[in-house]
Amino acid sequence: MVDLRNLRYFVLFDNNLTGQLPKGLYNISSIEEIDVGNNRLNGSFPSDIGLTLPRLSFLRVSNNSFSGLIPPSLSNASTLEEIYFHSNNFTGPIPKDLGRLPQLQVLFFAQNQLQDDLSFIDSLVNCSRLQDIAFGGNFLTGSIPRSLANLSTELSSIDLSENQLSGAIPIGIQHLTGLERMYLYQNFLSGPIQDINFTRLPRLQRLNIGNNHLTGSIPTSIGNLDMLSLVAMNYNNLSGGIPPSLGRCPSLLYLDLSHNNLSGTIAKEVFSQGSPLVVLVLLSNRLTGSLPPEVGLLRNLGALYVSDNKLVGLIPDSIARCIVMEELNLSGNYFAGEIPNALSSLRGLRILDISSNNFSGEIPDFLSSASGLTLLNLSANQLQGEVPRDGVFLNASAVSVFGNSDLCGGISELKLPPCLNSKKKENNLHLEKVF
Structure with missing residues (x-):
């Protein structure tokens, strides 16, 4: 028999283990680390685990199927530094006196079925x-609670997302000067956010407060964050304009302000020279004016969504310089003119949706020769002429052209009338005259 009375580390992380942990494990008072994360284990933990394992400093049981209550006695294991209980089936409340753990650094209880408030x-x-x-x-x-603002200044990450929280975001959150990631999305949070001075959070890298009921304008102070790489404020009730200061964020890769009540023009400053922006989502707002030609300055832009606004004018030719663009959605606006040849420079384009606009003229040949195009929506415009029978136009499930009354031809699945004077017929007539 192996003597386990002096066992210090019990590490079985990332295996394919099933069943329950041996009950005798909780009687080995010398244990300092338990790591059984990323398995298929189940069962619950004894209520006195924090008393029987007084030397425990690391406890990871994440990504399993454990259930039951989170033992309140954990607060008695005064040497605990890291607790990972996320991605299980734990129920009930969160222990109220975990503040008795002076060494605590990490506390992960996400993705369970816990029912409690934030007291x-x-x-x-x-x-x-x-x-x-x-x-x-x-x-x-x-x-x-306002007490959130009094947490450690070493706090770098907060995740309260996907709950049923309500009320305002405490303005005191700006006192957490070490914060790098703030996830509050998909709750019922309300109230304005413009009074939060984000300048006081210089380390902030990722801010996701989408899917709430937040109001007011977007704080211009966000533009002072040099390390900010992600901003998601989508699905709220934000109003006012898009702050030009966002163009001053030198690390910003992802910006989603969709599904709000934003108005005014898209400030050209948002498309600043040298910006690393990869994804820009502004759809479903009340934006007016044209798409600024400065969009061509975003050489790294891979996806642009400005659909369902009130934008007008032509697609700027400068968009040709966005050579890595893969997804472009301009639908539901008032764009006009012919489909510009500038789009032919977007060789990696996979999705193009310009439906429900005022585009006119013929479908350009470059759309049928775009080998990577997997979804093309040209519907509800004023296009005319013959629909190609090449490339993406051979797949009726990948192409939509309805609502263009002067289009004809194409494959039969598109159900368009035949062209009376197709290019093919014109060529045949020319040959007959020559011979």
Whole structure:
């Protein structure tokens, strides 16, 4: 028999283990680390685990099928530094006195079935070394307490997303000067956000507050964040214009302001020289004016969505310089003119949707020769002439051309009338005259 009385590390991370942990494990008081994450284990934990394992500093049981309550006695294991309980089936409340763990740095309870409010945060104020907290994907209710602003200045990540939280985002959150990631998306948060001074969060890299009921304007102070790479404020009730200051974020890769009540023109400053922006989503707002020619300055832009606004004018020829563009959606606006040849420079384009606009003229040949095009929507415009029978136009499920009353030809599945004077017939007539 192996003597386990002095066992310090029990590490079985990332295997394919099933069943339950041996009950005797919780009686080995010398254990400092338990790591059984990324398996297929189940069962629950004894209520006194924090008393029987007083030396425990690392506890990871994430990505399994554990259930039951999170033992309140964990607060008695005063040497605990990292707790990972996320991605399981735990139920019930969150222990209220985890602030008794002076060494606590990481607390991950996300993606479970926990039902509670956020009153436990009051206790966490005592954890001066706290760096990461994650409670997203549960059934947490109530408002975000003001005590959140008093958490450790070493805190780098907050995840309260995918819950049922309500009320305002505390303005005091700006006091968490070490914050790098803030995830509050998919709740019922409300109230304005323009009073939050994001300049006081110089390390912020990822900000996702989408899918809420937030109001007011977008704070211009966001433009002062040099490390910011992701901003998602989609599906809210934000109003006002798009702050030109966003163009000053030198690290911004992803910007989603869709499904709000934003108005005014798209400031040319958003398309700043040298911007690394890869994804820009502005769809479903009330934006007016034209698409600024400065869009061509975004050499790394891979996806542009400005559909369902009130934009007018021509597609600027400068868009040809966005040579890595893969997805372009301009639908539901008032763009006009012919489909520009500038789009032929977008060799990697996979999705092109310019439906529900005022485009006119013939379908350009370059669309049928675009080998990577997998979805093309030209419907509800004023296009005319013969629909090609090459490339993407051979796949009726990948092409939509309805609502253009002067189009003809194409494959039979498109159900268009035949062309009376197709290019093919014109060539035949010319040959007959020669011979």
